[in-house]
Structures are given as structure tokens and as C-alpha cells.
Amino acid sequence: MAKETNNSLPFEQAFEKLEDTVQALEKGGLTLDQAVALYEEGMRLAKQCAQRLDGAELKITELQNAFLNQPPLLKEDDDNQ
Amino acid sequence: MPVYTVTQVAKYLKDTVSLDRVLADLLVSGEVSNLSRSAAGHCYFTLKDVDSQLRCVAFRDAVGIDMLDNGVAVTAQGHISFYQARGDLQLITELVASDGVGELHMEFLRIRAKLQEEGLFDESRKRPLPAFPKRIAVVTSRAGAVLHDIINVLSRRYPLVELLFLHTPVQGEQAAEGIVAAFRTLSLETDLDLVILARGGGSMEELAAFNQEAVARAIHASHVPVVSAVGHETDTTIADFVADVRAPTPSAAAELVTPDIVDLQRRVAEQRNTLASEVLGQLALGQDSLRYVTSRLDRLAPDIASYRLRIDELTRVALATVRQGTALLREQVHSRGLQLGSLQPRNTLSRGYALVQRTADGRPVSSVGDVAPGDGIGVQVSDGSFQGQVLGGPPAPPKSRPGRTAKKRIVPTEQGTLWEQGLPPSETGVSL
Numbered sequence: 001m002a003k004e005t006n007n008s009l010p011f012e013q014a015f016e017k018l019e020d021t022v023q024a025l026e027k028g029g030l031t032l033d034q035a036v037a038l039y040e041e042g043m044r045l046a047k048q049c050a051q052r053l054d055g056a057e058l059k060i061t062e063l064q065n066a067f068l069n070q071p072p073l074l075k076e077d078d079d080n081q
Numbered sequence: 082m083p084v085y086t087v088t089q090v091a092k093y094l095k096d097t098v099s100l101d102r103v104l105a106d107l108l109v110s111g112e113v114s115n116l117s118r119s120a121a122g123h124c125y126f127t128l129k130d131v132d133s134q135l136r137c138v139a140f141r142d143a144v145g146i147d148m149l150d151n152g153v154a155v156t157a158q159g160h161i162s163f164y165q166a167r168g169d170l171q172l173i174t175e176l177v178a179s180d181g182v183g184e185l186h187m188e189f190l191r192i193r194a195k196l197q198e199e200g201l202f203d204e205s206r207k208r209p210l211p212a213f214p215k216r217i218a219v220v221t222s223r224a225g226a227v228l229h230d231i232i233n234v235l236s237r238r239y240p241l242v243e244l245l246f247l248h249t250p251v252q253g254e255q256a257a258e259g260i261v262a263a264f265r266t267l268s269l270e271t272d273l274d275l276v277i278l279a280r281g282g283g284s285m286e287e288l289a290a291f292n293q294e295a296v297a298r299a300i301h302a303s304h305v306p307v308v309s310a311v312g313h314e315t316d317t318t319i320a321d322f323v324a325d326v327r328a329p330t331p332s333a334a335a336e337l338v339t340p341d342i343v344d345l346q347r348r349v350a351e352q353r354n355t356l357a358s359e360v361l362g363q364l365a366l367g368q369d370s371l372r373y374v375t376s377r378l379d380r381l382a383p384d385i386a387s388y389r390l391r392i393d394e395l396t397r398v399a400l401a402t403v404r405q406g407t408a409l410l411r412e413q414v415h416s417r418g419l420q421l422g423s424l425q426p427r428n429t430l431s432r433g434y435a436l437v438q439r440t441a442d443g444r445p446v447s448s449v450g451d452v453a454p455g456d457g458i459g460v461q462v463s464d465g466s467f468q469g470q471v472l473g474g475p476p477a478p479p480k481s482r483p484g485r486t487a488k489k490r491i492v493p494t495e496q497g498t499l500w501e502q503g504l505p506p507s508e509t510g511v512s513l
Binding site: 012 | 249367
């Protein structure tokens with residue numbers, strides 16, 4: 001269950017969680033079991049983050065500019081370099 | 082012909098001047114002279130050229146007032162007003178710029194001053210950019226390289242984002258309206274992280290839309306941070322002042338708003354290493370403390386070996402004590418045996434006495450009354466026993482007849498010795 005939830009985290013949250021996990025582990029004061037659990041959680045997040053970064057592809061959506069519903073005006077004017 | 086008072090004439094002049102459309106807003110170029118600054122910071126001066134001069138006032142909040150100096154050629158923007166008290170016409174100057182500056186620039190200075198006054202450029206209202214944007218809107222023209230440049234940078238640096246593109250002309254008459262409309266469209270977008278308003282470099286005239294007040298206000302009203310990337314680094318537009326962040330170029334804007342994927346990949350790898358080394362450290366720590374506890378446990382555990390030794394010792398002492406006790410007992414038993422031996426009837430028998438028992442019930446005969454004539458008796462002597470029979474009663478006193486003496490017939494028996502039947506062997510069964 002927890003795994004599934006984590007997998008659907010956006011990159012930002014997964015990365016933040018990863019940093020938090022590492023920090024918690026660095027801070028210490030944990031039982032060995034807790035440390036190992038954090039380690040496993042962190043490794044899963046790291047893998048997930050890496051996969052996201054590796055597999056990402058820019059998504060481009062064009063929004064219709066309400067003003068541009070009258071198209072003829074634009075093309076002439078539009079000689080921006 | 083009517084006669085007017087001076088005040089009536091002055092008032093008429095003042096009204097006439099104030100109603101004149103040309104005099105209401107004009108640019109005048111000339112050389113500054115007779116400059117004086119009042120304590121309050123207002124400037125009084127004369128603008129002159131070869132043939133004429135014009136009295137001018139610049140109140141202290143006039144734009145560019147600091148550049149006023151005698152002999153400087155300037156362009157002043159303002160309106161003409163008739164000053165009744167002195168009968169003077171003067172130019173109330175709102176903006177001064179060095180001479181040679183065009184109308185467009187004057188307008189730019191005017192709007193900039195106005196918006197600055199209103200606080201639209203305040204640093205305090207600049208919003209920070211999100212570290213990991215998810216949706217970025219780009220407002221620019223479809224034509225030209227700007228969109229292409231931005232897409233390139235985003236694909237390379239941070240392809241995790243979604244780019245929303247809004248086309249608008251970025252120069253010409255429709256540009257300002259198109260940009261304002263784009264922002265209006267974007268105001269309906271939820272989940273938007275920021276807007277990049279971009280255009281390639283151009284002349285002041287080509288960038289004019291980005292200096293318009295309506296565009297500035299649209300940027301200001303945006304619900305998400307706006308990054309301006311208009312023209313080249315040297316062209317600063319009003320849009321740049323209002324934007325939350327100003328980028329020198331469109332590509333720079335794209336870089337500015339995104340983290341670098343290579344850097345992120347490195348950071349993820351670093352975090353992974355840190356995780357591993359931390360957990361290994363913790364494990365080593367755990368092993369150390371385990372070793373420590375084990376050694377403490379060893380030290381604190383009951384010393385079984387010494388208990389064993391102690392038990393051995395106690396056992397030895399106990400054994401020795403018991404042995405000593407039994408030896409003593411044996412000694413006593415032996416001496417009692419000897420005592421008994423001396424009381425042994427056999428010893429008496431060996432001296433010639435005999436033990437007589439009634440055959441009927443085995444009771445010893447110790448009195449003449451114990452037997453009657455004819456009773457069977459057993460007689461035991463030192464080396465055995467025999468059976469007899471009572472022949473008569475006791476003899477008459479003093480001189481009894483020999484014939485009346487008891488005559489006993491002795492029959493040997495197989496009775497064991499008292500010794501054998503009674504006491505146990507002196508050596509007890511104790512053995513430890």
C-alpha cells in the first residue's frame with residue numbers, strides 16, 4: 001500500500017521525502033530497526049526519483065489565447081526575431 | 082469697451098490656457114538656466130533657446146528632477162499653467178530627460194515613475210520561484226526562436242515539467258492586448274507554477290508593448306510569479322521591473338526557473354550513498370554496542386566455575402566429616418561389641434554354665450517353679466545344646482537323695498549363635 005502511494009508521488013515530493021529521510025538517518029538517535037527501515041524507504045525513494053528523472057519527457061500543451069480567436073491580425077504583425 | 086480688472090483678465094487667461102488641448106500635455110526641449118531649488122526640493126528654472134524662454138516649475142516629485150542643471154539641454158514634459166499672482170505663464174514640469182530622448186522614452190519614463198510610485202516594483206512583492214515547478218506557462222510569439230529556445234532548455238534541464246504555451250503577437254498594435262489577454266487566460270489555470278513572458282531583442286519601438294501600463298498591470302495581477310525575458314540584457318522594459326524575476330534572455334529564463342536534471346541525478350546518487358553509509362555506520366555502531374553488552378554480560382554472569390570449585394570443596398569437607406563420623410561410630414560399635422561380648426551367655430557357658438529353656442515356649446528356666454516334672458527342656462552349653470526332660474521336683478533340703486537329682490537328657494540343636502543373629506557387622510554400609 002505504502003509503496004503504491006509513494007510511486008505516485010510527484011518528483012518534488014519524492015525528492016523532498018528522500019532528503020528528509022537522509023536527514024533523519026544522519027541525525028541519528030534511532031533504533032537499529034528504525035534506521036534500517038529508513039534506509040529501505042530512502043533507497044526506494046532514490047530509485048523512484050532516478051527513474052522519474054531518467055524517463056521524463058517534456059510535455060507541451062498549447063492554450064488558446066482568448067484574444068487570438070480573431071486570427072488574421074496576428075501573422076502579419078508577428079515578425080519577432 | 083468694458084473695463085476689466087487685472088484679476089478678471091488673469092482669471093480669463095488661466096481658464097483659456099487650461100482649456101487648450103496642446104498646452105495640457107506637451108514636450109518642450111531647451112536649455113536650462115536660472116535654476117533655483119527651494120528648501121522643499123522644488124525647482125524653478127527657465128528653458129530657453131536662441132530666440133525665446135519659458136518659465137518652468139518642477140515640483141520635487143517630478144521625474145528626472147535631479148538631472149536639472151544650468152546649461153543642460155533637456156526635454157521637459159508637462160502642461161502650461163498661468164500663474165495669476167505674478168502674471169506668468171509657466172511650464173509645470175512632470176518629467177525631465179536629457180535632450181534628444183524621443184517621445185517613446187519620455188512615455189516610458191512617465192509610466193515607470195507612476196508605477197514605481199504605486200509600488201508595483203517593490204522588492205517586497207516579488208514572489209520566490211518554486212524549486213521544482215510542475216507547470217510553466219510561456220507567453221510569447223509562435224514565430225521566432227524564443228519558444229524553440231525555451232523548449233530546448235526545458236527538455237535538457239528539467240523535462241519533468243509541463244509547458245503551457247500561449248501565443249500572442251509580441252510587437253505591433255495587437256501585442257499589448259494579446260499579452261494582457263494571455264494573462265487573463267492564465268488566471269483561470271489552477272496548478273500553474275509560474276509564467277515566462279518572453280520576446281527576443283528589438284528596438285525600443287519593437288519592445289513598446291512591454292512598456293505599456295496595461296501589460297505592467299497584467300503582470301502585476303498574475304496569481305503566479307512572472308519571469309520576464311524581454312529583449313536582450315541591455316533592454317530593460319517596464320515589464321522587467323514589474324516581473325517577479327527578470328531574466329536577461331528567454332533561454333536564461335528557462336534555466337532560471339528549473340533545476341538541472343544532471344545536478345538532481347547527482348544529488349539523488351549522493352543521497353543514496355549517504356543512506357548506505359549512514360545505515361552501515363548504524364550497523365557498525367549496533368555491532369559495537371552488541372559486543373560491549375556481550376562482554377558486560379560475560380563479566381556480570383554468575384561464575385559457574387567457581388561455584389563448581391566451591392561445591393567440590395564442600396563435598397570434600399562433607400565427605401571427610403561423614404567419614405570421620407562413621408569411623409567414630411565404628412569405633413563405638415566395636416567397643417560396644419566387645420562389651421556385649423563380655424556379657425555373652427556363651428562366654429558364661431564356656432565356663433561350664435548351661436542355659437536351660439523350656440521346650441514348649443523357649444523361655445529360660447530361672448526358677449524351679451518354671452518347670453514341672455515331665456517338661457521338656459533345652460540345655461545349651463558352650464559348644465551346642467541338647468534336649469532333656471524334668472524328672473522330678475526340687476530335692477528335699479539339706480540331704481537330698483542323689484536319685485532325686487534332676488536328670489537331663491541333652492539333645493544338640495542347630496541353633497545359631499547369639500552373635501550371629503543379633504548385632505550387625507561393625508562395618509556399616511556408608512560409603513561416599
